[in-house]
Amino acid sequence: METNPIRLTEWSEGSGCGCKIAPAVLDQILAASGSFSQTDPNLLVGNSQKDDAAVYQVSDDLAFINTVDFFTPIVDDAFDFGRISAANALSDVYAMGGKPIFANAILSWPVEKIPIELAAKVLEGAKSVCKTAGIELAGGHSIAAKDPIFGLSVNGVIHPRKIKTNRESKEGDLIFLTKPLGIGVLATALKRQKIQEKDYLNLLDTACRLNTIGSVLGNHEEVHAMTDVTGFGLLGHLIEMAEGAGLSAKIELNKLPLIEGIQEYINQFIFPDNTYRNWNAYSPKTKGVQGMDLVKLCDPQTSGGLLISVSPENKTWFEETIKSQNQVAWEIGCFTAKEEFVVEVVQ
DSSP states (O other): OOOOSSOGGGGOSSOGGGGSOOHHHHHHHHHHHTTTOOOOTTEEESTTSOOSSEEEEEETTEEEEEEEEEESOSSSOHHHHHHHHHHHHHHHHHHTTOEEEEEEEEEEEOTTTSOHHHHHHHHHHHHHHHHHHTOEEEEEEEEEOSSOEEEEEEEEEEOGGGOOOSSOOOTTOEEEESSOBOHHHHHHHHHTTOOOHHHHHHHHHHHTSOOTHHHHHTTOTTEEEEEEOOTTHHHHHHHHHHHHHTOEEEEEGGGOOBOTTHHHHHHTTOSOTHHHHHHHHHGGGEEOOOTTHHHHHHOOOSSOOEEEEEOGGGHHHHHHHHHHTTOOOEEEEEEESOOSSSEEEEO
């Protein structure tokens, strides 16, 4: 961790994707603005669905993907802030099964209070991740404002018939997750200056890892649906998948992958305030959660893993495909017929 006299997290009340507007409030905003009413037949995915990115068809075999994602600092180091922000934004294109082609930066910076050299470091970090993804950071827009904010607008491409939405799961499908949970917990430990060096490195390793496997899985019909886990936590994004498909889901708590060391912080009640916001929003739709297990389920993730819905007969194929791409995935449950509760957590 770099020694930096300016702690970027001091400039953010909520960090990373934890600063998202609450789900119910966002729905009210979109409904009041008429954003759910979209009539262009070429807009294949838009606000009428709760998906990760917009998709617009331009020909029989080509569609463009666009997403925009930005947030306040989740770490103190400017270079690492840029890396995490870029990986998080790119994830939305991967979650649709697409291939990123270029990105533009979104930068808000208090130029009179935080050195502009740190803003340059943020951009440098983002460029490093874009280079890993094989794309250019082509341009962007910046403003002088009181809060440091950074993110990307990412453009990608996909075949119109290969789009992976978050609402096409089938009854019996297995649910896989490609990153361990706990990014929000570790980010909060950092903000409170309680984090250990090894745990900070685990935070970076997880949050900066690209979900490139999504663009591979976009080519395979055996994968029915995908989304990425971000500010609404595992539970929120799983509920979106289940409700979108008219199903329920059952997950096994002991199968959830966790970043090493997060339980120690949870035991000290170190986790984001928005964990409770997520729980309050989704608990009426959930069965089987006991005590502080809600933290693991509702921890806001920034640049979290992909949630993937795979037909059970293709489990072996999926696991071999993941392995061949030097990726990992954990089987955490399955989709079931619609029941009283959207998600059941089995202890």
